[in-house]
Amino acid sequence: MNSEEEPAVPSWLEENWERLEQVGKKLSGGEVNKGSSPKIQKIPLYMAERVEFRRYYEPQLISFGLYHLSKQQLLQGKRYKDLWTAMYLQNTNQRVRDLHLRIRRHDWRPFYQYVELSRDSDTRETISVYGNPRSKDDFVAGVLMLDGCCVLQLLEKSDSSVDPKQELKISIDKLVRVHQDLLVMDNQIPFQVLRLLCEDEARLKKCLQNFLQVHGIETTPKLGKQKPYFGQQEAQEIVVIVQGDDQQDNDEDEGDPVHLLDYLRKALLMRDHNTIHKEIEIKIKIRRRSLHLRKYRIGTIQELKAAGIRVKKLSCNNVVYPSFNNGILQLPVLTVDGTTAYIFLNLVAYEMCPDFHNNFEISSFLVFMSSLIDQPEDVKELRMAGIIVNELASDKEVADLFNKMDSILVPETLLFAEIRDQIHSHFESKRGRIKALTWTREAYNTFFRSPWTIIALFAATLGLVLTFIQTWFTIHPKDS
Structure with missing residues (x-):
């Protein structure tokens, strides 16, 4: 037997060779910019x-x-x-x-x-x-x-x-x-x-x-x-x-x-596409697209409020694009009920399908909202502004829902990147006020998260006061 005889082609490769050749012909024929209509696929x-x-x-x-x-x-x-x-x-x-x-x-x-x-x-x-x-x-x-x-x-x-x-x-x-x-x-x-x-x-x-x-x-x-x-x-x-x-x-x-x-x-997503995007500057269109999956770390509603940013509801319905202008963040009205998670999580999975060409509008909106909502107080602010219609039992349930969705990662889209940059620029001028609010929130979450922590704080404070009184009378006896 010739020692230099070519090795046999693996059976699995031979069986799929014709299919691979067809794929190669489509690529070489300039069909890389074409995609089939999305199929019904399994959840990733x-x-x-x-x-x-x-x-x-x-x-x-x-x-x-x-x-x-x-x-x-x-x-x-x-x-x-x-x-x-x-x-x-x-x-x-x-x-x-x-x-x-x-x-x-x-x-x-x-x-x-x-x-x-x-x-x-x-x-x-x-x-x-x-x-x-x-x-x-x-x-x-x-x-x-x-x-x-x-x-x-x-x-x-x-x-x-x-x-x-x-x-x-x-x-x-x-x-x-x-x-x-x-x-x-x-x-x-x-x-x-x-x-x-x-x-x-x-x-x-x-x-x-x-x-x-x-x-x-x-x-x-x-x-x-x-x-x-x-x-x-x-x-x-x-x-x-x-x-x-x-x-x-x-x-x-x-x-x-x-x-x-x-x-x-x-x-x-019903909208006038040109109207939605007309305020996006030409300069951000030439920005290099990031290849990293990321979150939009914009800041919670409480932090936005501390920076002097107000939230208002958009007048049009069924639009998932927010806007930011002159210190006002406009958000679409969102009804949150028992079906909301089914709708959004399955739409996220659909946008992740490899044969579905889209700009991750729903996924980006959820990542954006999960950045704004951290605590029930954030939900309350949005509810009072008429942006969230809460049909769940409490604001905490809504916050928990968006905290779950915080694990969603999507490629950065131009519109949300622009809004994030605008808000971060606004933050720079209000950094001290935001830090003070952050410390206050951390203290609140540490000492007032439950009745037991409040009792413990009260007991510790009372102990310090009694210790101070005892020390005072030790240094300054009553007879003197």
Whole structure:
């Protein structure tokens, strides 16, 4: 045997060589500035495994789509799927076979990455619960048809004037959990499935309006023109042209959303992009972008107050961009309730998806707010200014929520960097006053955080006074 014989190519590399060549051709063909429409992906492990976040990334009652399908604890929700699907079919006078064929014409599996329907034993057992499909595509189409009809019926009957116990045959506490399940990032179904199942545009828009109103959002983004379905063999690949690192995609709001969570994000970011950014100086646009993940250490509301900075609420709704001018920090109105953490943490996970080109607007806003809020007193100031509408039990719960989110790290964005620099410049002229307030807060947190610390402080003070009196009379006896 020739000692210089070339080593064999590893089997794993040989099997993937064709795929790697295709990727190389796309890169060399100038497609580096193009990205596929975001797929429905699993929550990143570095977020999902955090103990304090885990509950917000797990559906509680119903699974939608393919990722959580095999979880036994969610099979109890299938009876609601069957019930609401039957209601939807009856209300729209449609047949299961027709809708299944309509969904089956398209390949939806590419929407879901890293899911294998044949190797997982739990999934095989789940497939048997849904019937005995002839192929994976039949199964996927059946699941999405059932889930889509279920979601449409749920949203249509989620109007504030509808009694859920009467119309959906579900108690209000379970209904709240179902709506939270609709927010989980990897518990989504493609929006185009909803389009195929609901050809009545007015009905679909009403469902979407109800979805946003459930979460306190009054404005609704317009739906764009229907694009080719991702995975449809005869259609061209859907691409989004990225206009540059420092510029939001102008096409982001065009076309249908990817899924309901994406639609909710569009609603939160509804704005005139040019108006929002017109006050940003040209000079910061040429600033070198930091490649570090960081927090925005701006200062708490109490520290801002000590520096003479006032906070006011923005007049427009559903905008997550603050502004700072002439010592006034303007912030959007934010309602904090039991669903807030589900919304924001799943939107953060969505913005972290590798194939979603965005400027981390939601993530940056949360990092910004977590810097402003440290103690319940900070929440109280924002609440008194009409910026925070607190629907939790106390201001402390709101502070604890934002302190949890303080662990979020994002690349620095130009707008928040500019506001931070403006506030820090303002701080420089008020540094002494801020230090005095910091010492006062530290003393307050040390000696007045509970009744026991107050008693201990009182006892220590009383002991010092008695010691002083005893020493005085020792030095100056009464007879003298």
